[in-house]
Amino acid sequence: MTSNITTNIENNIYRKAKNWQIALTTINSGGAMCFYMLLTYASYVANVGYGIATALVGFLLTATRIFDGFINPFIAMLIDKTMTKYGKIRLFLLAGWGLESLAIFMLYIWCSGKGHGIVLFTMMYLVYIVGYTMNNVAGMIAGPVMTNDPNQRPIVGVWGTVYNYFAPMIMTVFFTVVLLPRYNNEYTVEMLAACATVTIVISFVFTILACIGISEADKPENFGTDSQGASEKVKVKDMIKLLKSNKALQMYIVAGATDKLAQQTASQSIITTMLFGILIGNMQLSTILNVVAMLPSIAFAIFGARYAGKHGSKEALYFWTGICMAFSILLAAFMYIVDMRKVTVEILPTAIFFVITLLVNGAKMCVTTATSSMSGDVIDYEMARSGKYMPAVVTGTYNFFDRILSSLGAVLATSLIALIGYTSTMPQPTDTPSLAIKNMTIFIYIGLPFIGWICNLFAMKLSPISKEEMVRIQEKIAEQKAKVK
Structure with missing residues (x-):
């Protein structure tokens, strides 16, 4: 079996990515975790910024997660239907990040503490979910598109695990050790706005690095059976x-x-x-x-x-x-x-x-x-x-x-x-x-x-x-x- 696999590789059945490409591409999961950690404070911003009761916040967050599940297949179908001469993964990584950042900017910075209520909070949170889903699905398909080598595919998961561990830890330390003391150890509108600003900036850097990592693989011929990526x-x-x-x-x-x-x-x-x-x-x-x-x-x-x-x-x-x-x-x-x-x-x-x-x-x-x-x-x-x-x-x-x-x-x-x-x-x-x-x-x-x-x-x-x-x-x-x- 080993010789058979080796022959397959020699016949270019397997495509491989460079280690630095895998490392950069999977850093998108670190950006996703930055947003995830910020959203753990959603109940605080809903309460102090929009006057929404804590119990109702829990219900809203559960409902939006169910909404996320339902829209996943439809956004996925949109991604699979889309093709440009530059591929599509980078397009949806950036579009998803843009929607996420817009929603977070509205939720935590622009509208928070200005008398807006549950309707605006819910609408912006749903916009965030749409952006998150776009970015997340695009990030998840990047690995399979980058490499189909069975020895290399598990490495993609390892890099993702590293980012999933370290990004939340770093963001938590920054939020609670660096920012929180500057606001008298209280989760105020201003403190949460500062957290949101840091999150948007860091996640943007991660998204750009992911786009650089996937750029070589993000081309039409890797998405279909012909050179234009035009399968059925x-x-x-x-x-x-x-x-x-x-x-x-x-x-x-x-x-x-x-x-x-x-x-x-x-x-x-x-x-x-x-x-x-x-x-x-x-x-x-x-x-x-x-x-x-x-x-x-x-x-x-x-x-x-x-x-x-x-x-x-x-x-x-x-x-x-x-x-x-x-x-x-x-x-x-x-x-x-x-x-x-x-x-x-x-x-x-x-x-x-x-x-x-x-x-x-x-x-x-x-x-x-x-x-x-x-x-x-x-x-x-x-x-x-x-x-x-x-x-x-x-x-x-x-x-x-x-x-x-x-x-x-x-x-x-x-x-x-x-x-x-x-x-x-x-x-x-x-x-x-x-x-x-x-x-x-x-x-x-x-x-x-x-x-x-x-x-x-x-x-x-x-x-x-x-x-x-x-x-x-x-x-x-x-x-x-x-x-x-």
Whole structure:
């Protein structure tokens, strides 16, 4: 098989990108995370800048995330239908950033604190969602367009992971350590406007760098079967056929979206409060653990990328899912056997908890890397199956289910904790630990992701895109292009 793959490369079946191109292109995800971190203060700007009640803000933000899921496939179809002589990824990266920045400028700077209410806030937030979706879909298809080399595709995910880790950390430090003290440690209209200005500037730099990185690959011949990128036009019925007939996409959705829902639910702040505040009695441990885990997680991502490049995305996702399940069983057993109040108080329980948690997070990072790499495989599988290159539509269809399901995370978390008595109040770090709290915390923090991983194993058993199959798919795509030429 190795010689076969080598021959394919020699026959130019695989296109490769330079490392600096991958590094620059994927920095767009860092720009997206800058906006994401700014939007974590949306409830503050809605309250102090527009006079909207906090409870209503939560409802609005959930509704806009559902709106994001519904418009994803349609913006994706627009992207796949669009073609210029300069390509299209840079066009939508910049257009998306422009809409995002306009909406943020209106929300945080121009209109905030001037007596405007819920209508303007909602309208501008929806404009932001449209811009975010444009930029996000364009950024997600950049990797598959840049390279179809199975050894290189996982590296795209590693760079994205690095930016997804460091950009939020840097922005959080800048917001809370640099800007907040200048405004008397209060989230005022002026303080939030300063945060928005910094975000717009930094994200613009990231977007320009991404455009430079993708410039060589962003050309018509990489978007279709001929030199003009003119494969058959994408229609609405193609989206329906895609979801109905593409088994690789179906299994990709089952694996990715169920994982996302479980992780979103487990990462809710109320669950963090129950684990670190109530059971362990140290809320600061959560932040410390996230900082300590950063470099080991990136190391895991690099190792996971190499594994995915050697064995294929399907096998990598299956393997690392099993590792996640094994480590999570150890963590659950530890939480049941050991008195959690001894964590951070006694050395041995603290060390064991840190090590097992780092192993779980590292294995999760490998699953994320394999999932990111699989996106390109699904896109190529569809082209070989139907003859239509629809990277944005494939991505947008996946995002539809991803956004809709993940938007339910907060609702699921609050519904589950209501079963143990939190119906009119939220968990507080000062609450007394109980067996009911421990059981529910373990179920949400470990049990729900475990169910998602079972779905992973099921989906990968049925997925058709093994490493050997992807070699045949690349050969078929090369033959399709050769015939047209």
